[in-house]
Amino acid sequence: MTAVNAYITNAPGGGIKYEKVEIKDSPGNVSLKPLMTGICGTDRGMVNGALSFAYNPEGYDFLVIGHESLCVVTDSKSEKFKKGDMVVPIVRRPGDCPNCRIGRPDNCSDGNKHEAGITGLHGFMRDSFNEFDYNLVRVQDSDLGEVAVLTEPMKNVVKAFEVFDRVRSRFIYENVYSTFDGKNALIIGTGSEAFLYSFLARDYGFNTFMVNRHPIDQIPTELCNTFGVNFRDTSKEPEFPGDMKLDLIVDTSGDPATIFRFLRKMNHNGILILFGTNGKAPQAGLSGEDIDFIVERNITIAGSVDAAEVHYLKALDYLSKWNRLHRGMLNRMITNKFAPGELGLFSKKPQGEIKSVIKWD
Structure with a gap:
């Protein structure tokens, strides 16, 4: 057994503590020290007892949380990694x-x-742990630095667009020039993954809108302007101009009422990707007319969760490309850095948050 300082919850009931706990030694052949661990809606959902699918490891009455992590190798018995390597x-x-x-x-x-x-x-929000080398992805681009902590959320985006690519093969989705020019994408939400979804939609060539029911601060506004994303505060202005139809919707909110609101604005052959989860979101009814609308317009609804190693690698490629094109802008997505031990940020988002992280070094 090894004693580590860690953020723990009791899944699925919730709660959050930061304390020293005893964890069975991992036989992994690479020793790691986290540099940064990101905080996302899944972490907050577990802490608030909203995710019924979460559960503790066998033999423990707690779960170390944290699944977004950037680490440095402190010791290695693997030929794939050496001391000092940055890994996810x-x-x-x-x-x-x-x-x-x-x-x-x-x-x-x-x-x-x-x-x-x-x-x-057990997750990665602890001061040290071991892993097998096949569970690690190397950060090859040293210029990424702290931006590499966004690899985990970005790999989800890459996976969702893989789903999109598979689904759109059922019909001719592109325009007559075989591009996405003139196609409209809507991203629901303004968290870190919503921004990353928006950036990749722009990379595909979509005219991209991101919406939420509140205004955004200076940094999010500058990110939208840099990447060519149109933001709409739906509490004050229309979601998008006139009678424009949507070809792609990606939801990061998990709110049924919001999803159904925009579903009726979809174009023929539209694709809706469901990514966000929110077990405590209020119910919202789906009418027979809604079903008629989906069927008659040949709309596809697909869920997407998590990703595989191939998506981590592609995520790092996208982050490297955007980091070169827009030097310094991705760093600005990390809006808050906290020392280990801070607990309040798990129950309430800091003002203007895009991505909050625990900084361990």
């Missing part, structure tokens, strides 16, 4: 279903997988 740990660990066996636990077909910091496996 993979969150989802495979079970024994066919998808898991081919390296795609993100598409686990029986649910018998684990997710670090979420389902039955």
Whole structure:
């Protein structure tokens, strides 16, 4: 057993503590020290007892939370990594279903997988831990620096766009020039993943809108302007101009009422990607007319969760490209840095938050 300082909850009931706990030693061949661990809606959902699917590891009455992490190798018995390497740990660990066996636990077909910091496996919000080398992705681009902590949320975005690419193959989705010029994408929410979804939608060539029911501060505004994203505060202004139709919607809120509100604005052959989760969101009814609208317009609704190693690698490629094109802007997504021990940020978002992190060094 090893004593570590860690953020813990009791899943799925919730609560949050920062204290020294005893954890069984991992046989992993790479020793790690976290540099930064990101905080996301999943962490807050677990702390607030809103995610019924979360659970403690077997034999423990607590779960170390944290699944977004940038780490440095402190010791290695692996030929793949050396001391000083920067790495990102993979969150989802495979079970024994066919998808898991081919390296795609993100598409686990029986649910018998684990997710670090979420389902039955201690997470990364602790001052040290060991991992097997096959659960780590190296950060090759040293220029990324702290931006690499965004790899975990970015890999979810890459995976969702893989789903989009597969779904759109069922019809001719592009325009007559085989591009996305003239196509409209709507991203619901203004968290870190909403921004990353917006940036990738712009990369695809979509005319991209991001919406929320409140205004955004200076930094989010500058990010939108830099990447060419149109933000709309729906409490004060229309979601988008005139009678414009939507070809792609990505929801990061998990709020059914908001999703259904925009669903009726979709174009023929539109694609709706559901990513956000919010187990305590109020119910919202789906009418027969809504079903008619979906069917008659050939609309596809698809859920997307987590990602595989290939998506981490592509995520790092996108972050490197954007970091070169817009020097310093991705760093501005990290809006708050806290020392270990801060608890209040798990129950309430800091003002203007895009991404809050625990900085361990």
